[in-house]
Amino acid sequence: MRMGKEGTARWISHLDLVRAVERALRRARVPLALSQGYNPLPKLSFASALSLGNSSEAEYFDVELTQRMDPAAFHATLSAQMPDGLAIRETREVPPNGPALAARLNLASYRVTVCVPDEAARDALKAAAGRILASPSLVIPRRRKGKTRFLDVRPLIQRLEVAGDGDTVEMVVDLRLDPRGTVKPEEVAGLLAGLASLELPSEAVRVHRTGLYRQDGERLRLPWELY
Amino acid sequence: MTADFVWGLVWDMPSGEGCLARRIEGLLPRVGKPARYVGGEWNSVRKDPGSVEVLFALAFPEVYEIGMSHLGSIILYHELNRRSDVACERVYSPWVDMEAEMRRAGVPLFTLESRLPVAGFDIIGISMQYEMNFTNVLNLLDLAGLPLRSAERGPGHPLVLAGGPCAFNPEPLADFLDAVVVGEAEEAIHEVIEVYGAWKREGTGRASLFRALAAVPGVYVPSLYRVDYNPDGTVAQVRPSVSGVPERVVRRAVKDLNHLDYPTRPIVPHLEIVHDRAMVEIFRGCTRGCRFCQAGTIYRPVRERSPGRVQELARALVDRTGHQELSLASLSATDYSAIEDTARALVDEGLGRGVGISLPSLRIDAFSVGLARQVQRVRKTGLTFAPEAGTQRLRDVINKGVTADDLREAVVSAFANGWRALKLYFMVGLPTEDYSDLDGIAELVRGVERAYREACSGGPPLRLLVSLAPFVPKAHTPFQWEPQLALEELEARQAYLRQLIPRRVRLSWHDARLSRVEATFARGDRRLGEVLQGAWERGARFDSWSEHFSYERWLEAYDRAGIDPAAYANRRRPPEEVFPWDHLDPGVEKRFLWREWERARAGVPTPDCRLARCAACGVCGQLGMEPVTGHRPPGGGEAASSASG
């Protein structure tokens, strides 16, 4: 399934999003495969969590059924049960027992919109993007469980295009999903702002996920093209 | 970069959404759990505000996760929104971080559905569940930008209506509220809407609205009553200050739940809430007659929903919410006459779809544990029992019909059935309690531990939680004449128990100072309004959250208002005293409550009228009701009728 996450639904945390989808699936009364145990849950697997407040048109998840359903019928049945802002965009049938979605995807694309006070700020952001792309490494501190380690995020930033006019800046950002460490699009915006000596309040940055992919060299595939 | 600049942004806001909606969006990245404030949940009802006659803001003076768990509010939301002439939208107390952001940015209190300012609504209906939420009530009015006091509000301001259990003594809030629905509101609220609609069409002044509302049975308009005081400061009388207003406001109650509409499309919350499950109310009322319990008075008599109807509603709820858990809601689930068959039928039906059944309130006996075992698949959450008192003597005083044997059988059965966690609830400072009763609590706790060792020797250690709550005398109970123990004595008894109960047992302490404030307001009068406002002005809100409660703030507020809290909390009231809530009539007679207090002192229990004969509390006669239950009293008592499927 490919699902959108927009409007008020942007404020639903990943954990709550999973529960919202589980509930929609139960309401849809489709033949769900359930996990074993005291607390049987639908067999659902999500590709990649989105930060709170970000929107998306590319939330992918797998649902396992106990019997085959026509994808179009499944799409219509589930769509009727989805809350505001969580529209099902696409439904494809894939073979069962494929590897977990999350493990197979390695690239996420975002559109980041930043509101800036003036043109000078906009140009400063553009210049900062150029500096990031030109530098071979970009090491940032990461605190986890009280320990600080350093991560070079530059190799994770595969694409960074900054455009825009007036008081908005539009960025196209492709980020690599690496099990050893990832960088978030809002962090990239923050790095740019830091380099441009701009103070960006969180509400001035809007992040929208446009796609999730598997990239092997030149070849770019959508999640369901992997099977 | 200024905040105004950011608010000027037009993100993907649907057209027609005003500037307030955008300003709210700007606050969300700055607060915890923003999903509390966005609405749009499954089954939430959004109407065009311009298409209805009455805009109703249903306000709950607590945070979203608590307010969304409240069944009464779910029912009212449904009752109001099924009318085509009303749009009912929700509002909860913004958590302290959101409140700070709202005040900083000048964002007024708004409803979740349309993000409209509450001040623009026709009616604000506030749920009063607990005295320690009273400061949140004031805070909601203030955040809405409304004058706090009824007398200061005028044309163009919403009608401030309230209801809930605290409606049985709303006197501390009397100056702030315009009208109060006393008792069950699902029928009365329609009459209130009719009266309001007619008044709005007429276009007359606020005073005529108040008079018209006071004529609705069960509606109390505090400003139409005056309170006279005796020289010693006690209440001499509360009586109508104008003619045509009833001397006593008799509580509203639904005769038969089976004829009621029920919300089978409750809102499915965006984030995990306290009771995150579908709820079917299986019965209302409880006549076990615990003498400390206000619910045991104000919801009488017992009215069961028929098993057939319960199952039908359960099915619809699961279908329409997708919840994984269905709870059978009532004051005491295992007292439902058809509990076994109903629970089993629901379990059989639910299993295939992964829906679990929960029994939130269990009686203390082996039957209940056995039932819980059959019904509840998840046992890790533990069982909760409330013996309330440590000795048989004191349990007889409070009419808690539970023996040490019942408790032992219940815990033995729980351990045999695989439970490894248990919660026990007790009250400290009950009338007539002495230190031997506290020893009794420790003895019961040791007995539970012993039973566990016998049942599960070599197993994992028992996870035992003992909760000790100070007794708070409540209005309309047999203990309403009783003082609360002095604060120092309550704390001394808590400390005594602390050293008596083994360290491996987890103890949960209710702050005795908080209970004292609660005791002051639970039997308070109108003069406490000033204390309330004073405490709120000093920053009091979310007082039921220990991290936000400050006793010093309350002491200052008492002081400033010239009020002695001991006169409310710690004074033994003589039998002839007029109470500030005597004009609010739950149907149960004050005479009965006094008789129960005398029986308490004599240690004489009063049996449940569901199972024995009528105890003559007066409610059935006065409200023209009768118990609706499948239990058959011995000898076929005339007061009971049966509800068949």
Ligand code: SF4
């Ligand atoms: S009047 Fe009698 S039957 Fe009715 S609730 Fe009271 S005690 Fe029970």
